[in-house]
Amino acid sequence: MNQPNPHFNRVNQPPPWQPSLQAPAPQFAPAQRDTSWPPRCFDKPVISIYEIQQLNLPVSYTEYATVGAGLGSFSWVDALRVSGVGTANIVAIGMDARPYGHYNNLAHNSQIPDWERLRSNSESTPDNLWGWPGYALREIWTEFKQGHLGKATRLWWQIFGEPTLTDTYTPRISDVFRAVDREAIRIGWGQIYRYGRVRAIRKTADGRYVIAYSTRRPGQNNTGPAHSLHLTHYLHIAVGYPALQFLPDLQKYREQTGDFKSVVNAYENHDHLYEHLRRHGGLVMVRGRGIVASRILQRLSEERQHNPNIGIIHLMRSPVSQGHRYGKARRPVANQFEFQPFNWPRSCWTGPYRKLLEKSSPEERKKLLSQWGGTTTARRQDWLEITRRGLAEGWYQIVFGEVDNVERLPEGRLQTRIVTKGQVAAQLTCTAEFIIDATGLEGKAGSNPLLADLIDKFALALNPMGRIQVENDFEVPGMRNGTGRMYASGSMTLGGPLAAVDSFLGLQYAALRSVQALQEAGAFELKKLGVGRSISQWLKWARKVQP
Amino acid sequence: MTPTLIGRWQSRTVLLWTVGLVITLFYMLIFGPVGIGGQAPDASKLLLILFYVNLLGIGWDALYIYLQGFRWEGDWPLAFQFGVGLVEGAVVYLLFQLNWLPGVRFGDGDFWRFFFHYGTVWFWTNWCLFGPLRVVFPGWRFNGGEVISKI
Numbered sequence: 001m002n003q004p005n006p007h008f009n010r011v012n013q014p015p016p017w018q019p020s021l022q023a024p025a026p027q028f029a030p031a032q033r034d035t036s037w038p039p040r041c042f043d044k045p046v047i048s049i050y051e052i053q054q055l056n057l058p059v060s061y062t063e064y065a066t067v068g069a070g071l072g073s074f075s076w077v078d079a080l081r082v083s084g085v086g087t088a089n090i091v092a093i094g095m096d097a098r099p100y101g102h103y104n105n106l107a108h109n110s111q112i113p114d115w116e117r118l119r120s121n122s123e124s125t126p127d128n129l130w131g132w133p134g135y136a137l138r139e140i141w142t143e144f145k146q147g148h149l150g151k152a153t154r155l156w157w158q159i160f161g162e163p164t165l166t167d168t169y170t171p172r173i174s175d176v177f178r179a180v181d182r183e184a185i186r187i188g189w190g191q192i193y194r195y196g197r198v199r200a201i202r203k204t205a206d207g208r209y210v211i212a213y214s215t216r217r218p219g220q221n222n223t224g225p226a227h228s229l230h231l232t233h234y235l236h237i238a239v240g241y242p243a244l245q246f247l248p249d250l251q252k253y254r255e256q257t258g259d260f261k262s263v264v265n266a267y268e269n270h271d272h273l274y275e276h277l278r279r280h281g282g283l284v285m286v287r288g289r290g291i292v293a294s295r296i297l298q299r300l301s302e303e304r305q306h307n308p309n310i311g312i313i314h315l316m317r318s319p320v321s322q323g324h325r326y327g328k329a330r331r332p333v334a335n336q337f338e339f340q341p342f343n344w345p346r347s348c349w350t351g352p353y354r355k356l357l358e359k360s361s362p363e364e365r366k367k368l369l370s371q372w373g374g375t376t377t378a379r380r381q382d383w384l385e386i387t388r389r390g391l392a393e394g395w396y397q398i399v400f401g402e403v404d405n406v407e408r409l410p411e412g413r414l415q416t417r418i419v420t421k422g423q424v425a426a427q428l429t430c431t432a433e434f435i436i437d438a439t440g441l442e443g444k445a446g447s448n449p450l451l452a453d454l455i456d457k458f459a460l461a462l463n464p465m466g467r468i469q470v471e472n473d474f475e476v477p478g479m480r481n482g483t484g485r486m487y488a489s490g491s492m493t494l495g496g497p498l499a500a501v502d503s504f505l506g507l508q509y510a511a512l513r514s515v516q517a518l519q520e521a522g523a524f525e526l527k528k529l530g531v532g533r534s535i536s537q538w539l540k541w542a543r544k545v546q547p
Numbered sequence: 548m549t550p551t552l553i554g555r556w557q558s559r560t561v562l563l564w565t566v567g568l569v570i571t572l573f574y575m576l577i578f579g580p581v582g583i584g585g586q587a588p589d590a591s592k593l594l595l596i597l598f599y600v601n602l603l604g605i606g607w608d609a610l611y612i613y614l615q616g617f618r619w620e621g622d623w624p625l626a627f628q629f630g631v632g633l634v635e636g637a638v639v640y641l642l643f644q645l646n647w648l649p650g651v652r653f654g655d656g657d658f659w660r661f662f663f664h665y666g667t668v669w670f671w672t673n674w675c676l677f678g679p680l681r682v683v684f685p686g687w688r689f690n691g692g693e694v695i696s697k698i
């Protein structure tokens with residue numbers, strides 16, 4: 001017992017841990033605590049644990065964390081849970097308790113009510129990692145149980161013949177939400193989700209990440225600490241679209257006049273417009289020719305049933321006489337709309353195009369994406385009929401040209417000066433009650449302050465489309481931190497290895513792919529999703545049992 | 548799922564020699580020893596027919612991939628999948644009846660035996676393509692039907 005330790009005094013050996021883990025040299029306690037937000041130490045890209053301790057902020061830790069807590073985060077968490085990670089080891093930080101909260105707002109504003117069908121196929125199932133049974137089969141079963149045999153047969157024929165012999169099947173938005181709710185309960189989303197607006201993310205000196213987030217909810221009685229920190233080893237981020245996109249002339253108009261009622265974006269709430277039109281009638285100018293424009297036209301044509309004095313001018317930049325070409329194929333066109341069931345050709349999700357894009361260089365990717373993408377809408381018999389009828393009866397007219405100026409007339413109407421293009425160059429003025437900008441959402445990474453800060457602090461590379469560059473397994477290369485890794489998915493990575501990364505199925509693929517990479521790297525608790533595990537987990541899904 | 552050529556070959560081969568094999572063995576039993584629908588002592592030729600369906604399919608798949616290139620979506624609708632299965636069956640049957648398939652001789656009552664055997668294999672393998680294969684191999688649907696693939 002009293003024998004001397006033979007290793008005593010062998011002082012010149014380096015300790016068996018990383019130097020960064022050594023206790024920092026003793027410092028004097030700061031005269032004043034840092035109460036700035038985000039804390040001053042966040043000025044640096046890498047922060048030590050000691051500095052974090054000095055902040056006097058609540059700090060929590062989980063092995064896995066995802067920022068955004070939308071559908072992209074949900075798919076990632078689902079893949080983790082199915083691959084064996086427990087709820088206590090995952091956190092999802094975001095501003096909507098329901099994973100589809102943000103999506104629902106955008107969808108609702110852009111005229112997809114509960115009973116409408118969205119724009120993805122039967123096997124794009126955020127609630128089911130396997131995509132089977134898809135929404136079509138579930139809907140057929142429901143109809144069949146209710147004795148609606150005709151409807152069940154029609155649906156059956158639809159998934160059988162789509163997209164060539166029939167319109168493409170798409171699920172009802174309310175069915176998708178119900179299914180996601182069910183899966184959220186099954187995987188314990190309630191324990192995983194945490195409210196927070198993430199302000200900044202930094203690397204820690206010990207190979208992890210620290211997330212600084214505020215917990216104050218706008219317009220609510222807030223108690224408890226306003227700011228918190230969360231430490232994590234494996235991080236995922238999917239913050240969706242940063243902002244609404246406005247055409248420059250409309251943006252200018254709104255800034256100059258402060259009029260947010262007559263010029264609206266299709267993705268913001270604009271119900272007042274339909275109410276006004278129903279009561280008083282009037283002319284609406286629609287800009288953009290994608291699926292949202294189709295939905296707006298549908299809504300306006302429905303309003304015409306209440307008030308036939310509603311007219312629509314559809315302003316398009318130039319005519320499309322031919323659809324995009326790729327290889328031996330060409331995209332169909334009718335009534336100035338290019339048709340495609342989803343925003344990319346199907347093969348981009350699961351087939352040869354996905355593989356081709358993955359192995360292409362960034363420049364080739366850009367070229368392929370411009371060939372496959374562009375503004376398209378879905379071919380739906382009801383929409384074709386609306387445009388056909390509108391054009392024939394004259395309450396819907398298409399004008400080609402660029403906007404020179406938008407002005408507000410003294411009586412409140414909007415006057416747009418249009419320069420037409422092509423062989424008949426002329427100037428037109430069009431006076432309308434409302435203008436709806438249906439040209440889309442802003443996707444550039446820099447428009448989200450959190451992403452702008454990350455790009456700035458870590459000099460992250462951008463892809464040719466101005467979004468954050470990711471590896472084929474969706475890891476953000478500049479964020480690797482020892483054994484810590486950060487992954488990203490959704491619109492913030494568009495232009496990378498997966499064309500359809502901003503879609504239910506694309507998010508799911510990104511989730512599975514990154515979780516697989518983590519599993520191969522030996523991440524905590526993760527098990528390989530091989531044949532045995534896949535089948536047993538699917539059976540649990542089918543029985544609504546926890547993973 | 549939008550198939551690649553390798554994916555088509557792998558899915559076809561795997562399904563024929565799992566689901567297809569079980570069905571074939573079943574029919575070999577009931578046509579042979581059990582003797583339903585008249586005696587067919589050479590019922591083992593069903594196994595060879597399965598082999599020829601697979602062999603010819605390798606060629607068919609190359610044709611389908613070529614045709615897929617003309618489709619903007621680059622896809623292959625379910626109706627096509629089921630439809631071409633019938634064409635493939637008719638071609639194999641023709642070769643069978645003309646005795647052009649080495650090792651198998653067409654005999655009395657073979658039309659019905661072929662009809663049931665091929666029909667069942669066609670039905671069930673397509674069903675697996677449509678659904679359950681996704682459960683067994685979670686990466687299958689993202690890789691154009693490749694069974695041996697990572698996610």
Ligand SMILES: Cc1cc2nc3c(=O)[nH]c(=O)nc-3n(C[C@H](O)[C@H](O)[C@H](O)COP(=O)(O)OP(=O)(O)OC[C@H]3O[C@@H](n4cnc5c(N)ncnc54)[C@H](O)[C@@H]3O)c2cc1C
Pocket residue numbers: 067068069070071072073093094095096099100101102103106107110118119120124196197198199238239240241441448450489490491502503504505507
């Ligand atoms: C109108 C519309 C219709 C669509 N229809 C379909 C469809 O039919 N089929 C299909 O497959 N795809 C569709 N998509 C595309 C895509 O599937 C959805 O947009 C999907 O919601 C994207 O998921 P996400 O997680 O990337 O983003 P979101 O679901 O939008 O989630 C991102 C979340 O991050 C939060 N967030 C942002 N910044 C911060 C921060 N600093 N701190 C904390 N949280 C933050 C946001 O509040 C949001 O809740 C559609 C998109 C839109 C806009």
